[in-house]
Amino acid sequence: MGTEDAHDDHEHHLPAVEDWPRGFGEASWWPFVTAAGAAGVYVAAALYILGRGDTSLVSPLAGPAALVASIGLFLVGLYGWVYHAFVSTFWSREANPDSANKLRWGMLAFLGSELATFGALFGYYFYIRAGNWESIFVGIPDLTGSLVIANTTLLILSSVTLHFAHTAIRKDDRRKFLSWLVVTVLLGAVFIAGQIYEYYEFIIHEGFTLTSGFFASAFFGLTGLHGLHVSLGAVLLGVVLVRALAGQYSAERHVSVSTASMYWHFVDVVWIFLVVVLYVGAEVGV
Template sequence: MGTEEAHDDHGHHLPAVEDWPRGFGEASWWPFVTALGAAGVYVAAALYILGRGDGAIVSPIAGPAALVVTIGIFLVGLYGWVYHAFVIKFWERDADAKSANKLRWGMLAFLGSELATFGALFGYYFYIRAGDWGSIFVGVPNLTTSLVIGNTLILILSSITLHYAHVAIRNDDRAKFVGGLAVTLLLGVVFIGGQIYEYYEFIIHEGFTLTSGFFASAFFGLTGLHGLHVSLGAVLLGIVFVRALFGQYSAERHVSVSTASMYWHFVDVVWVFLVVVLYVGAEVGA
């Protein structure tokens, strides 16, 4: 293969062609790594169940350990995918409104698939609530605590600060932009810490776990999936924040700020709906 042919790349010029492995056009291993990490969450859940009770066939620590590893793989894959697809060559391209709109529509399509995922789990919850399941709330601890109320307010506040940062960069106010991003990222980390502490209280002190019944499986499935999404959002905001520190945004070039904001506002709205349906709904139905 000649040099001219090797650099042709079939007429495409996307950042992914610089990714590993080389020599396969636009092929990339990063989506595969991300998918592998996501699939590993289900393996970790299976190991957790197999490690419970007197007839456990694996170590009780196998499930949690596998979960930590697979989430790490997922986050690494996501970072590599986002970085190589959207960041590494960004400043070598011209500001193109058409390309920016493609990315925004791509994010909307992704959020549509996420809405379907959450909708399936909410459908499962509504199904078990609609049937004659009078005992599903037996053993369920008090869910609507000051912790969940505080965490909800924190996440709502993070959407406000992110909107403030987004408006600031559109007005080319870099100082307010970076400050708003920093506060948003901090609030997101605090929310994640609050949810981890909530799980600790439920599992260790209340004995309320994934295997405690139908409601418990719905509760941990929905809140765990949402917690994973908030963690991913924090990673995206972290990338945006680091790029902001290097001055890589302006009033004309901030499409990744827009797409990250869309994702963050989405997970905030899902959380509010989740609190009303799951937390408050459990208190009403108990």
């Protein structure tokens, strides 16, 4: 009886007993590892600022090095968190609709906080722009070129293909699910590459940088924050793709596909708003 109770207790505490750093009971340290990696990005930004200028307080390489280390720690924490919480015991768990709904509502709550973050930044931008209509657009490059049109088209298409993928797995069509998911990840990667190339063109060839004025700081701040969210979304979709290739997901088990889709559609809508307000709005304001 004692041996059987110990075995049941062992099973009850999964995935914590397989976890590293080892948790206690159902608890896990992986969320804290992930949060530490995310917090390290802000530390890296501070070190980068302190390392600039003739009177720098730290080495100029301290900021970039801390950024790389923080991103690595964040990705390791995210991997451990997702793998031990959802992947390792995927098929042994029961398909619980109540738990699935809780995760979906959790994602909606998270997206609500993200909406508040973007809303605050847009509100500040509108406030400054209302009192300084023309002067803030002096010296900006042409923003509404073919690159932003192509990037916007790619991101909208990626939402469409992800919707097709989600619909396919709900019908238990794994072949179409995998095909559309691969296309979505590729479109997201091309969008990120396009935004990096746009930054390269503006900074290197146009001399349009973060310190070029109020609009420049708003432009790089908002588009950079959005790019960070798209990059995180691409990581989430990559995790979903790896799990799909490993044979996971079915018509009854696809909650992480649903939550990743919700996040990706959110960043898509934010990007459209960004294009209208920043790119088109700047052309109208000049």
